[in-house]
Amino acid sequence: MTAGAQPLRTPEPAAPADPASAVLAVERVSHSFGSRKALDDVSFAIPAGRFTVLLGLNGAGKTTLFSLITRLYNTRQGTIRVFGFDMRLQPSQALARIGVVFQQPTLDPDLTVLQNLRYHGGLHGLPASMVEERAAEELERIGLAPRAKDRVRTLSGGQRRRVEIARALLHRPSLLLLDEPTVGLDVALRRQVLDHVHDLCRERGLAVLWATHLMDEARPEDGVVVLHGGRVLAAGRLPEVCARAGAPALEPAFAALTGGGRG
Numbered sequence: 001m002t003a004g005a006q007p008l009r010t011p012e013p014a015a016p017a018d019p020a021s022a023v024l025a026v027e028r029v030s031h032s033f034g035s036r037k038a039l040d041d042v043s044f045a046i047p048a049g050r051f052t053v054l055l056g057l058n059g060a061g062k063t064t065l066f067s068l069i070t071r072l073y074n075t076r077q078g079t080i081r082v083f084g085f086d087m088r089l090q091p092s093q094a095l096a097r098i099g100v101v102f103q104q105p106t107l108d109p110d111l112t113v114l115q116n117l118r119y120h121g122g123l124h125g126l127p128a129s130m131v132e133e134r135a136a137e138e139l140e141r142i143g144l145a146p147r148a149k150d151r152v153r154t155l156s157g158g159q160r161r162r163v164e165i166a167r168a169l170l171h172r173p174s175l176l177l178l179d180e181p182t183v184g185l186d187v188a189l190r191r192q193v194l195d196h197v198h199d200l201c202r203e204r205g206l207a208v209l210w211a212t213h214l215m216d217e218a219r220p221e222d223g224v225v226v227l228h229g230g231r232v233l234a235a236g237r238l239p240e241v242c243a244r245a246g247a248p249a250l251e252p253a254f255a256a257l258t259g260g261g262r263g
């Protein structure tokens with residue numbers, strides 16, 4: 001298999017992810033809420049160092065998929081592996097390698113930036129001295145070292161998002177999941193957060209799964225997984241997805257793949 005997000009359309013059988021290159025392998029995963037099927041036979045794989053955009057409209061199933069990858073929900077149908085660790089059988093090994101930025105902000109606004117980071121480090125069982133060192137490093141990197149002792153409620157939306165990303169990296173995950181991380185940010189802040197996470201991919205070899213409904217957040221070098229109505233309609237590098245859809249850009253490709261609209 002190549003190093004891109006792998007196109008695995010149903011009803012074709014899901015090809016096994018290459019264990020040598022897949023940081024995340026989702027294989028034939030389905031999930032229902034009562035009679036409502038939120039995910040239907042979803043398969044794709046992403047390698048180290050790749051920024052992969054999980055593209056889908058509201059209700060496509062992005063948050064449900066994230067909930068399964070982070071084990072908020074049990075995977076009842078199909079398999080999710082992180083670095084080869086099966087989320088069902090070896091959850092602690094798999095979860096230790098994942099960092100998450102949830103759709104809803106989860107920083108405590110009444111604690112300082114540093115206190116929020118310390119709390120997270122403690123949850124991961126990191127020694128206090130390591131947390132201090134890494135927190136200082138991450139805050140420096142995002143230009144927020146001078147705000148370490150400020151309460152989170154005094155930060156802007158973009159600064160809070162960057163603190164959440166810094167926090168998600170404290171335990172040095174290999175896979176970073178971000179669920180609609182730019183919601184509520186203006187265009188300039190959106191670009192800043194997007195640039196920051198692309199830099200992390202490039203510089204640290206981090207694999208990123210970035211869920212969004214905003215097509216302009218995908219860049220030509222990115223992997224793209226098009227999720228619609230709970231199904232993967234296409235997956236691969238952005239130019240491959242466009243070529244397969246016979247479209248010159250992602251927006252018309254998405255329209256062609258989804259039949260132009262809502263699921």
Ligand SMILES: Nc1ncnc2c1ncn2[C@@H]1O[C@H](COP(=O)(O)OP(=O)(O)OP(=O)(O)O)[C@@H](O)[C@H]1O
Pocket residue numbers: 033036037038056057058059060061062063064065213
């Ligand atoms: N807890 C739940 N109970 C019942 N149905 C749910 C639940 N969570 C999600 N769904 C349904 O599952 C489908 C997928 O929802 P999901 O939230 O995963 O989509 P999404 O792509 O993340 O959308 P959004 O961007 O709006 O959050 C939708 O039809 C939604 O109504």
